[in-house]
Amino acid sequence: MNPNVKNIRSARVEFAAAADLDAMAGLLTELFTQEEDFRPERGKQLAGLRLILENPEIGQLFVLRVDGHVVGMANALITISTAEGKRVVLLEDVIVKAAFRGRELGRHLIDSIYKWAKERDFSRITLLTDKSNKNARRFYARMGFDRSAMRVLRKTVF
Numbered sequence: 001m002n003p004n005v006k007n008i009r010s011a012r013v014e015f016a017a018a019a020d021l022d023a024m025a026g027l028l029t030e031l032f033t034q035e036e037d038f039r040p041e042r043g044k045q046l047a048g049l050r051l052i053l054e055n056p057e058i059g060q061l062f063v064l065r066v067d068g069h070v071v072g073m074a075n076a077l078i079t080i081s082t083a084e085g086k087r088v089v090l091l092e093d094v095i096v097k098a099a100f101r102g103r104e105l106g107r108h109l110i111d112s113i114y115k116w117a118k119e120r121d122f123s124r125i126t127l128l129t130d131k132s133n134k135n136a137r138r139f140y141a142r143m144g145f146d147r148s149a150m151r152v153l154r155k156t157v158f
Helices: 020-032 042-054 105-121 136-141
Strands: 011-015 059-066 070-080 088-097 125-127
Touching: 011 105, 020 042, 020 059, 020 070, 020 088, 042 059, 042 070, 059 105, 070 105, 088 105, 105 125
Parallel strands: 088 125
Antiparallel strands: 011 059, 059 070, 070 088
16 A cells, blocks of 8 residues: 555544554564564564454554555553553554654644543553653643653562
């Protein structure tokens, strides 16, 4: 697919379907190529996407379509905050294809997820981004995300 980016006729954010998984795995390859902590492994990405798609109680997959083609995505994982006593969202895998950036499409994607979360009475959306990804950090700041005093730590479970 090589759509003419200058002539975008329609952009929609929708819930993902099984038919979108291949395109989403391609987007995750683009994303994980940019990130410091992760490497693309298509089989693992497809398995993770399927887990979310088949278990809507743990999260929701969103796709950004331009003229019918998937050009962006995000996943909203659902968890509970004991600090807030409510359900919250951990937003992951936010990406818009490089050729489509700078056209307010990422804003449309995030705004749609925010509206979805608000309608379902989630109290917070948290996300992580690479500290070296200045463009993403600026984008999220423009979208109203504040820095947290929390520091991310992790330990792999085998």
